[in-house]
Amino acid sequence: MSLSIIKPGLLDTLQDMGRNGYGSWGINPGGVMDRYAAHVANLLVGNCKDEAVMEVHFPGPQILFEQNTLIAITGADFSATVNDEVIPRWQPVVVRRNTVLQFSSLVEGARCYIGVHGGYCCDKWLNSYSTNLKASVGGWHGQALKKGDELPFKENTIYFAGLLKEDSNFEVLPWRVNTEKVYRWPHEVGFIPGNEWDQLSAASKDSFTQNNFLIHPSSDRMGYQLSGSSLTMDQSVELVSSAVSFGTVQLLPNGQMIVLMADHQTTGGYPRIAHVISAHLPKLAQLRPCDTIQFKRMDISAAEILITAQQKELHILQRACMDHLNELVC
Amino acid sequence: MTLELGHLIDEQVNRRVLALETWLRERPFPGLKDIIVAYSSITVFYDPAEMSQTGWPDGVHRHIRQLLEEAWVATDREYPSFLQEGEPIRMPVCYGGGFGPDLEGLSIALKISSKDIIELHSSFIYRVYMIGFLPGFPYLGRIDPRLETGRKSRPVPVVAGGVGIAGNQTGIYPVNSPGGWQIIGRTPVKLFDPKKEPPVRLEVGDRVQFYAVSREEFEALYGSQGGY
Numbered sequence: 001m002s003l004s005i006i007k008p009g010l011l012d013t014l015q016d017m018g019r020n021g022y023g024s025w026g027i028n029p030g031g032v033m034d035r036y037a038a039h040v041a042n043l044l045v046g047n048c049k050d051e052a053v054m055e056v057h058f059p060g061p062q063i064l065f066e067q068n069t070l071i072a073i074t075g076a077d078f079s080a081t082v083n084d085e086v087i088p089r090w091q092p093v094v095v096r097r098n099t100v101l102q103f104s105s106l107v108e109g110a111r112c113y114i115g116v117h118g119g120y121c122c123d124k125w126l127n128s129y130s131t132n133l134k135a136s137v138g139g140w141h142g143q144a145l146k147k148g149d150e151l152p153f154k155e156n157t158i159y160f161a162g163l164l165k166e167d168s169n170f171e172v173l174p175w176r177v178n179t180e181k182v183y184r185w186p187h188e189v190g191f192i193p194g195n196e197w198d199q200l201s202a203a204s205k206d207s208f209t210q211n212n213f214l215i216h217p218s219s220d221r222m223g224y225q226l227s228g229s230s231l232t233m234d235q236s237v238e239l240v241s242s243a244v245s246f247g248t249v250q251l252l253p254n255g256q257m258i259v260l261m262a263d264h265q266t267t268g269g270y271p272r273i274a275h276v277i278s279a280h281l282p283k284l285a286q287l288r289p290c291d292t293i294q295f296k297r298m299d300i301s302a303a304e305i306l307i308t309a310q311q312k313e314l315h316i317l318q319r320a321c322m323d324h325l326n327e328l329v330c
Numbered sequence: 331m332t333l334e335l336g337h338l339i340d341e342q343v344n345r346r347v348l349a350l351e352t353w354l355r356e357r358p359f360p361g362l363k364d365i366i367v368a369y370s371s372i373t374v375f376y377d378p379a380e381m382s383q384t385g386w387p388d389g390v391h392r393h394i395r396q397l398l399e400e401a402w403v404a405t406d407r408e409y410p411s412f413l414q415e416g417e418p419i420r421m422p423v424c425y426g427g428g429f430g431p432d433l434e435g436l437s438i439a440l441k442i443s444s445k446d447i448i449e450l451h452s453s454f455i456y457r458v459y460m461i462g463f464l465p466g467f468p469y470l471g472r473i474d475p476r477l478e479t480g481r482k483s484r485p486v487p488v489v490a491g492g493v494g495i496a497g498n499q500t501g502i503y504p505v506n507s508p509g510g511w512q513i514i515g516r517t518p519v520k521l522f523d524p525k526k527e528p529p530v531r532l533e534v535g536d537r538v539q540f541y542a543v544s545r546e547e548f549e550a551l552y553g554s555q556g557g558y
Contacts, residue, residue: 020375023366024351025530026461026504125524134505135465137524195332239337241462241469243366243373267368267462278378301389304378311379 001118001153002066005145006100009061011221014052014120014139014151015262019128023243023266030130030138033111033221033262033285036182037075039314041115043321044072044092044177046158049314051119052129052139054151056112060103061145063114068097068161069153070117074177076109076286083169091176092325094160099169109286118154133263158329175324177317182310183283187212187291190280190298190306194249196237196271204231208273209295213257217289221263224284226293230255233271241269247276247284249295259284279306331391332373333398339471339498343370344459348535349405354397360384367534368460369469374398418455418537421502421517423493424548425451429516430493436479436512447514450474452540456500458532466504466522466530470538473500481510491516493540504530518543518552 005012015038018031032038032055039049060078065071073080073089080087083099089112095101103112122129122139131139140149163171200208207229216225231251244250248260250270259276260268262285276284277298287293333350335343350372354365361381366373374394381390425448426433437444456470463469473495481496485508488494492503494511503509504522517540521531532538543551 020363023364023373023375024461024534025465025528026463026467027465027529029364126529132465134507135522135524142524195334237337240339240369241460242332242334242368242371243375243462245373245375265463266366267460300391304382304390308379308382 001069001156002150003069003116003153004064004066004150005147006062006064008145008147008149009059009103010057012054012056012061012145013131013133014122014129014145015055015131016050016052016129018262019126019130019132019138022126026266027126027132027135028264028266029128029246029262030132031128031262032113032130034075034113034282036179036282036310036314037111037286038113038115040090040177040179040317041072041074041113042119043314043318044074044090045070045115045117046322046325047115047117047119049318051115051154052122054114054120054145056103056114057110058103058106058112060112063101065095065097065099065101066150068164069095070158070160071095071101072115074113074115076112077107078103078109078112079105079107080112085169087170088172088176090179092173092321094163094171094173096164096169110288111285116153117158117160118156121152121154158325160325160329163328173324173328175320181313182279183286186283186287187293188296189284189293190277190303191249191274191295192277192298192300192303194272194274196233196239196251197273199233199235199237199271200251200273201232201234204233207231209297212292212294215287215289215291215293219261219289221261223261223264224259224287226257226259228256231257231273237271239269239271241267244268244272245275247278247281248272249274249276261285277303277306279303279310331376331394331398332371333402334371336370339369339459341457344457344534346405347372350398350401353401353404357397361390366462368462372398416537418539419532421519421538421540422543422547422551423452423515423517423540424543424545425515427545429545429548430514432494432512433514436495436514440477440479442476447477448542450477451495451500451514452542455537455539458534458536458538459499460534461530461532463501464503464505464507464522466532468501468521468532468536468538470500470502472498479512482512483510485510488513489516491518491521493517515540515542516548518548518555520555
């Protein structure tokens, strides 16, 4: 069971939910940018959430399936096709041996996830499959995928090949995930105040919550640089480095901001004016350079309720996916 | 959630941070993701969704806050005795030349001869205040005030092993990376090796002293561990 890369995309890596627990060694969590989409990609193919998924950017890769494979495409819409026929996102699809998956155009979003039944067989380092490109470790030998890479899968536990009709290249299974709640109002990003929020000038606090900020083209998996009105602190604060996280909004010396994303460093010395709430990181991960965002203040209890509800729905989804798959193949 | 003990580089404060870390690590709970220690702060990373499954109906952040307050009170009474320091770790450095491209410029800027910079840099015993920025990157302090210098205005490529100074700190780049510190030398010692357990050579609280080695000694030491 495997797939091979005919042609790599802009940046294709194997990732999971991140390498947590090693921050005091300077080892960052990394992992997928859009945890919700990656989680769903695994659930749709009958995996647990901790299997590796392939994270791809546009232009995407060309992938040959060497065996019949149960896959799910989630996250960004890059017009995925199998042998030139469009396949849906957020839905399990059985693809036939020797078919080719590719991505023809960028419709919306920034990152797309490819989950395969069983999960990818790849390198686990410090309890995580995530590719750490800086340390060249984890995932696919610590590297982005290249032409000719052959990625094996773990063993099948479900017999899905029988679902393929004789003359079709793929079979779309008849259930899909409703993601409307997670990605609605894509430009509105909830935040809770960070440790240095109170030292922002009153005008800057207003500006932060009332203005739109543009995601700068230099943004990547490490962070989104924002451009917009310049913010200032009431008094200049001399900070020493301390821990930062996925979603931390730092104020740079030039008055502009950076939102730290999945590949952020473990520590930083710039003022932490805000943190994007975890429940809104998936939609932030799907914004692209030149998109705008607007920050909306929330309190920490509300933020906890949102992420807990999101996770609860994923638990329900997991059970539903397993039930559907088991029913279909029995 | 971050508990800050001021914004300073101070050995006593950093020892208290380590005592807090020890106390917290002895009390793990479902949903605890990570604990990161820094110069004068400790940060607890937690997953509210996982925690809410085991209780804390009135908001998990209140529980974390309470935990940090308890840790604060508990570590006020006693500092664990194992925080006593052992012998410093000796770290060879080949200063200047291609290995320390910024040494000469620094010598001019600081009006101190390269030889004296090397002497000053290798005479102090430094404390590892924190590990951050890159896997295994030690923030060592404090350096001789005469060596204090600013960062570069933009990061340039630094090779693994590069020994830099910035502000009142010195540090070592464990992997190739862009960096803004003034690079005065290179150590042949591998600070990060994903195949080892633990993968990082230094930990917070370790003490480090540099010593100058020649190019030949560097090559010999470098070869003996099979390069980076």
